[in-house]
Amino acid sequence: MPLNSFRPGKLWPDNHGVHLNAHGGGVLFYDGVYYWFGEHKIEGEAGNAAHVGVHVYSSRDLYNWKDEGIALAVSDDPNSPITRGCILERPKVIFNPRTNKFVMWFHLEPKDAFDYSGALSGVAVADSVTGPFQFVSAFRPNAGVWPENVPAEAKRPLSPEEAAYVAKLDLPGGPVPYYPKQLLFRRDFAGGQMARDMTLFVDDDGSAYHFYASEANGTLHISKLSDDFLKPVGKFVRVFPGRFHEAPSVFKRGGKYFLISSDCSGWAPNAARVSVAENIFGPWEELGNPVWGTNEQTATTFGAQSTFILPVQGRADDFIFMADRWNPANAMDGRYVWLPIEFKHGVPTVSWHDEWNLSFFDKASG
Numbered sequence: 001m002p003l004n005s006f007r008p009g010k011l012w013p014d015n016h017g018v019h020l021n022a023h024g025g026g027v028l029f030y031d032g033v034y035y036w037f038g039e040h041k042i043e044g045e046a047g048n049a050a051h052v053g054v055h056v057y058s059s060r061d062l063y064n065w066k067d068e069g070i071a072l073a074v075s076d077d078p079n080s081p082i083t084r085g086c087i088l089e090r091p092k093v094i095f096n097p098r099t100n101k102f103v104m105w106f107h108l109e110p111k112d113a114f115d116y117s118g119a120l121s122g123v124a125v126a127d128s129v130t131g132p133f134q135f136v137s138a139f140r141p142n143a144g145v146w147p148e149n150v151p152a153e154a155k156r157p158l159s160p161e162e163a164a165y166v167a168k169l170d171l172p173g174g175p176v177p178y179y180p181k182q183l184l185f186r187r188d189f190a191g192g193q194m195a196r197d198m199t200l201f202v203d204d205d206g207s208a209y210h211f212y213a214s215e216a217n218g219t220l221h222i223s224k225l226s227d228d229f230l231k232p233v234g235k236f237v238r239v240f241p242g243r244f245h246e247a248p249s250v251f252k253r254g255g256k257y258f259l260i261s262s263d264c265s266g267w268a269p270n271a272a273r274v275s276v277a278e279n280i281f282g283p284w285e286e287l288g289n290p291v292w293g294t295n296e297q298t299a300t301t302f303g304a305q306s307t308f309i310l311p312v313q314g315r316a317d318d319f320i321f322m323a324d325r326w327n328p329a330n331a332m333d334g335r336y337v338w339l340p341i342e343f344k345h346g347v348p349t350v351s352w353h354d355e356w357n358l359s360f361f362d363k364a365s366g
């Protein structure tokens with residue numbers, strides 16, 4: 001029996017009856033078909049590292065997903081940056097019409113870097129949408145480039161005293177009151193900026209942008225990609241220094257850019273945030289929590305964390321909020337929470353529905 005609805009948080013069988021295995025994922029619409037790429041997780045805690053790679057599924061209706069196999073496989077070569085056992089998270093794929101290539105970016109931590117100190121961006125490329133993707137490179141973005149939106153006097157490496165001060169700070173990757181808001185991008189100027197949770201966004205003019213949690217997760221960076229989408233072009237801004245936005249997901253509606261992101265609390269859920277900008281490089285303004293519901297639902301984003309905003313094809317104003325309900329004790333059993341975005345006075349909000357389908361959008365307004 002084909003599926004004809006979304007049931008957030010429930011098991012979601014693929015065409016073989018197996019729960020979809022595409023965590024921290026994103027969706028690419030290409031040639032009339034949706035492709036969902038995400039982290040393939042294995043059972044148990046071991047599943048929090050990458051033992052298989054990036055899984056891809058295809059669908060025409062968004063309810064029924066066909067297993068298209070592993071788009072990017074981890075490597076058996078212990079010297080490969082994506083060797084089995086590395087941490088490979090939040091893969092996103094975009095299509096480049098200039099090169100006719102599919103380009104995947106992901107957050108990469110070298111094998112055994114369980115403290116997430118690597119903070120690398122990985123890039124892979126394929127000629128066909130379901131892969132196989134070939135690994136291209138892993139790096140910290142924007143080495144040797146100053147952000148666009150800092151004053152001229154901030155465009156200098158740390159002094160020895162500042163460097164010594166920063167080196168002593170305990171920066172766990174979550175909010176701390178002593179977070180050094182204006183020092184880490186200067187520390188990382190030469191070697192490249194830290195890049196953890198991430199997404200990609202392609203604008204109407206075909207330019208692509210990489211949004212990543214940087215500077216020990218405390219500051220979001222928005223970085224323009226090169227024409228081939230394989231590297232940063234050397235133009236980026238810092239957004240919300242010290243606000244710790246993770247799990248970025250971006251969409252554009254009515255000429256405005258919206259960002260739905262989370263707070264930083266590891267696998268444990270927290271309250272989401274929605275932000276808006278007229279220009280992709282800002283200024284960005286935080287509007288508050290997009291989740292409407294019970295105290296628990298608003299405080300935990302329905303027990304989930306954003307990963308992608310899916311534009312529904314053929315409906316310019318309709319978007320689906322995609323989030324992960326993580327299960328770090330048994331990673332493979334993570335659940336997907338897909339909910340319709342409802343606009344109230346032009347502001348995106350998300351409410352709970354036990355079960356819904358795309359006809360929901362016929363009734364919605366805003």
Ligand code: GAL
Pocket residue numbers: 024089090197246247264265266267305
């Ligand atoms: C979350 C992040 C996930 C993963 C996890 C590890 O905050 O969004 O992608 O990195 O931390 O603890």
